[in-house]
Structures are given as C-alpha cells and as structure tokens.
Amino acid sequence: MRPRLSTLLSIVAILLAFPPASAQYEDERGYEDDGIRQSVARVSWLEGEVSFNRGDDPDDWQPASVNYPMTLGDRIWAAPGARVELQLRGGTVYIGPETELAALDLAREVRQLSLNLGTATFRIRRMEPDEVFEVATPNVSVTFETPGAYRIDVDEDGNSRVSVSQGRAWAAAAGGQVSLERGEQIRVRGIDRPDYDVVRLARGDSWDRWVEMRARRYRSVRSVSYVHPDIAGIDDLDAYGTWETSSEYGSVWYPRGMAAGWEPYRTGRWIWRDPWGWTWLSSEPWGWAPYHYGRWAVVRGRWCWVPVGPGGRYPGYSPALVGFVGGGAGWSLSVSAGGFVGWFPLGPREPFVPWWLRSRTRERAAGYEYDYAYRRRVTVVSRDVFVRGGRVDRDVVRDTRIVNEVSRSPVLRGPIPVLPTRDSIRVPAGDRRRDVMRPPEEIGRREVVTRSVPPPAPPSFDRTLGVIRDRGGEPVPADVSRRLSAEERRGEARVQPVRPAGGDGIVLAPRGDVTTTRRPEPLAPSFQRPPETSDRPVRPDGAPPARVPEPRRDVEPTRPAYEPRRVEQPSPTPARGWAPAPRSEPRREVAPTAPAEEAWPGNRDVSRPPERSFDRPTPEPTPRVQGWTAPEPRRQRIEPTPVPARPVEAEARPAEPRRGAPERVEPKKAEPEKVETKPTPTPRPRREAVPQPMRAEPDKM
Secondary structure, eight states: OHHHHHHHHHHHHHHHHSOOHHHHHHHHHGGGGGTOOBOOEEEEEEESOEEEEOTTSTTOEEEOOTTOEEOTTOEEEEOTTOEEEEEETTEEEEEOSSEEEEEEEEBSSEEEEEEEEEEEEEEEOOOOTTOEEEEEOSSOEEEEOSSEEEEEEEOTTSOEEEEEEESOEEEEETTEEEEEOTTEEEEEEOSSSOEEEEEEOOOOOHHHHHHHHHHHHHHTOGGGGTSOTTSTTGGGHHHHEEEEEETTTEEEEEESSOOTTOOTTOSEEEEEETTTEEEEEEOSTTOSHHHHSSEEEEETTEEEEEOOOTTSOOOOOOSOOEEEEEETTOOOSOGGGOOEEEEEEOOTTOOOOOSSSOOHHHHHHTTOOOOOTTTTSOEEEEHHHHHTTOOHHHHOOOOHHHHHHHHTSOOOSSOOOOOOOGGGGOSSTTOOOOOOOOOOHHHHTOOEEESSOOOBOOOOHHHHHHHHHHTTTOOOOHHHHHHHHHHHHTTOOBSSOEEESOOSSOOOEESSOGGGSOOOEEOOOOOOOOOOOSSSOSOTTOOOOOOOOOOOSSSOTTSOOSSOOOOOOSOSSOOTTOOOOOTTOSOOOOBOOOOTTSOSSOSSOOSOOSOOGGGSOOOOOOOEETTEEOOOHHHHTOOOOOOTTOHHHHHHOTTHHHHSTGGGGSHHHHHHHHHTTSSSOOHHHHHHHTTHHHHHHHHHO
C-alpha cells in the first residue's frame, strides 16, 4: 500500500508543478484579458502601387507589404490603378484606386476606420453581439448594425454615398441619423449643414463585380470546416496546402511544395510593433493564420499546423507563438554587443509565456523548466540581422556549434532584451526608397464625423525608444503610450481630426421634399472619452475603456443604448404628406433611382431648401387624460336611448346613459317602468299584479 501511496503523491506533485495540457492552452489564449485590447488587420493582397504609413512614424510613407499587421493609427493609400484587401476579424475590406483608409481604433470590441477619399467595400461575415463597426467619412458616420455587404464612396469635396447590398446600417451626421435597409443608398452632401436623399440601389458597376469575384473565393474554402471562422487568412490555406487527419491532433494542415529542411518561422523577418514588441512577418503568401494562431507539430516526419478548431473560443491575435533563447555574448540591450538570437516553434499544449506584457502566466512559469519538443530545432540569426529586420532564410546561422550553444540556453520567461532600431519598423524588407506615392496633403487634414471619440494616436517611435530601454526591452503598455502621446502632441492626440456626429439639434435634413424620403431621427448619445492630457491620461490603470453599446432598435427609451428606438409621432394626425412607418414594416418608400446619366453629386443646387415640408406646423395632438383617449368620430354618433319618464333618476345617475345605453332596448328593462307608474306601490300588491295579465290571456282566447 505504501508504494502505491508514494506513487500517487508523486503524480500529484508533477501535476501541481506542470499545469495540464488544457490549462496551458487556456493560459496561451488568456493573455487578452491582461490588458491588451488592441487588435490588428492583415494586408492580405495588393495590386499596383500601395503605400503604408505607420501610426508611430506618421511622416514616413513606405511601400506596403503582404501579411503586414495594420493597427491603431496606421494608414494605407492605394494609388491610381491599385487595389488592396484588408482582412480583420470576421470580415474583409476591399480598397479601390485613389483611396485612403486609416485605423482610428482597432480593438476586440470596436472597429473604427476612416475613409477620407475613394471607394471601399466592407464584407462582414460575423459580428459579436457587443461589437461595433463604424466607418467615418468627412460628412457622415456609418455604423454597420448586422453582417452584410456595404459600400462607401467619398469624392474630392467630401460628399459621401453609402450603399447597402445586404444588412442594415445607420448614417449619422449633424445631430440626426437615418436608417438604411437592404437595397438602399443614401447620398449625403455638404459638410457643415449636410443634406441627403435615400434612393433605391442601382445595378452594380465594375467595382462591385470585382469585389464579388474576390469574395466568392471565401464561399468555397474548405479550410473553414477546420479553423475558427474569426481567424483571418484561412482562405489562403486551400491553395497552398492540404488537410489530413492525425490520430493525436485531429485535422492538421500541411504546406505544399516546401523544400528539404524547411522550418516554420524561418521564411520571413522580425519587426517591432507596439504593444506586442517583436512580431513575426512571414514572406510566404499563406503566412498569417499558421504563425499568429494555433501551433506547429511534426507528424509523419513533416511539419504541420494544428489550428484552433471552429468550435473553440477565439484565441486572440499573437505576434508569434515561439520560445526565445539566446547565446553568444549573452542578452544585452546593445546591438554592438554581438551575440545571437534563437527561437523555436511551440508544439500543441506547450506552455506559452507572452513576452509583451507582465502576465500571470509569466509569474507562474518562472519557477519551472519545461521540456519542449522542438527546442533542438531552433533557428538562429545574429543579433544585427534580427534587429534590422533582415530576411532570416537568407542569413540563418548554420554553424552546428553555435546552434547547439544557443539551443542549450534558458528559455526566456520575460521580455526579449534586444532593443529595436528604426530599421525594425520598416514595412518592406531592406527597401529604403522615399519616392513612394502619397495621398494629397489636404486629405490627411480633413475632419471626419464619428459617433464616439477615437483613442489617442500612438506616440512616435523615437519617443517610446527610451521607455523600451528603461523597461529592459519590454514594449510600451497602453497606459504609458497614452500618456506619452498626450505629452508629445500637446492637444490634438488623435489619429485624424474628428467632429462629433451629435449636436444640440438635428441639422441633417432631406434634400428634397420629405414625402420622397424619410425624416431623420435624433441621434442617441454615444460613448465619449474624456479629453487626453499629460497629467490626466485616460484610464491610467490600463484597463480597457467602456464598451460602445451595440446599435439596437428594440430597447426601451429609458434604457441607455447606442441607437435609439424608433419614436412614433404623438399625433394621430400626421403632417401632410408623411406618416411614420410601423416597426414591423420591412421597407419604406424611397425615391426612385436617379438616372444613370446624372453625374454625382449632381448638377442640382446642393444648398439647403428654404423650407422643408416637415417644418410646417403640425396639428395639436388629441389630449390624453388619465390614460383615456377620446373616442373616434364614428363612435360618437352612437347615442343612448332617451327616457323621458324618468328625468329625476337620470340626473341621479349621470354615468348610466353612456354605460347602459345598449341595455335599455331590452324588454327586461322596460317591464319595471310600467309597474313604477302606479301610485304608492307596496311589495304585496306589486307581486299580485304581475300574474293578473297571465290569467286574462286564456279568457281572451
């Protein structure tokens, strides 16, 4: 019995020292709850000359690169003839020629973009119940209420068109908002006092057909059956690999056409992106999902990717899922110190300790050493190649002695003590050209209309470099970044100048008569962040700000919501030419589609009409007293039957004529009236008088 008890105690000790596989995997996915609310979008495809501008280096435009992570403050510009695709959680953004798009806020629960000029189509497949997706333009804010297909066009004057092919959306500006249903388009003209009209959606053009062709690729993707649907980049896996079944891991993906000796996390380079720090940027066209989600394993002698299944919880974005080791001159924040940097892919259920934040996982992992399955298959480069973002596959160290020395070094349980340089924030590898296409300068200075104030723009890289050195190579956390941004920009700390969509009154107005379109509704108050200052940063504790509520139409008026419910007019007699549509009505009358030959924004005068039909005085509503409404006219014509023989009794019972009028026509009510005509009736004679007519009837017969 004692040997069994000792064996049991040994097993318990091992379990306490090393968390079970499922718990370790939960630790890997739980870092999102430790303060990182920021998210990314992937540059998945581009054609033509496309420029990219990082938020921490706003004065430098560089050529865009596939698989580059776009995050808070970044901008992208498609030159004439160019096209771009951006993939984000649950959807894709298609950017047309001569278009500038900026990321005002990219977080787990908020997608807030700005479209200053050009054309962009948004195909949204999935939206969480608490997720908000907003696109700001120079004169209107568009909020997508449901998944669907939306197109937004902005011309050089800042006029906007919003087309809804599928789904529902809200267009808000100047204190008012207009709902948009499937098959409708709103045209908003003007900046300070915008007006609009709602028309039927016309037949698609060449841009819509191209977007449909690109979006069709996702519908026939086999990989969606094996990977979580919120993970971007899974539509590339079918073209570059095959799916097989493993007895240990289930469905796994094998990349196709890999050369002998190929290793994951080797074809690409390392870049620096706050708040994650060192981030893997793959040069392989499929290199997004397999390097930022899931794990790698060797099955049947080949590397395969073990994904996060479709039934699991969304794991969250990770800059890389590797373990770092060092060697040579040892870890040092100085590049001139020499040495080497190594890393290896983490296998399924192996402990993952994020190096970009001080998490609970790091504290628990500090006391034990884990036997990693692929630690001997480490990739090693010199510190200089690592810092300047050099191609790893071209400069990988092949000296066996150096590789063995680095692989025997301890696995890092904290920040990577390698200080980045300006070469670490280069978008293309080794490209130092300055003659890239840029958007017009006046476009970047435009104000855009937003429902909620976006977060501050990230501080410049030069400003954060000293903080990174002081923190031993750890990236700048969110609260420190906001404080640095407020101190550096001194007032305007936003990605782009913004103008709130709300106001004291509704200035937004229909362009034509209200009978041909719909009346704007008052804009509900939305989440507003307090002003950012150097001595009073927003949420200094690093906790995520309050969530912007989801747009809803079915909430009570007393309950705060992102979108107000539809308020019915109090008057039963609406204004002439317009009546509120019932809530159950799926569609409302809109103006006929404008002729195709009419140039947009049109040759009509865009100034505000001197008088709008809904400005006319509305008849006073019928008064309501204690919850009772006056009867309709047709019911007032029903009068009670007059009773002239009982004037005194009618005065004693004033309510009887209204409530008992229909009953007086019955014979039972008329019989007592004849008896009451006798003088001084008594109960006894009264009972004898009733049967007397009954005795007289047989005599007559």
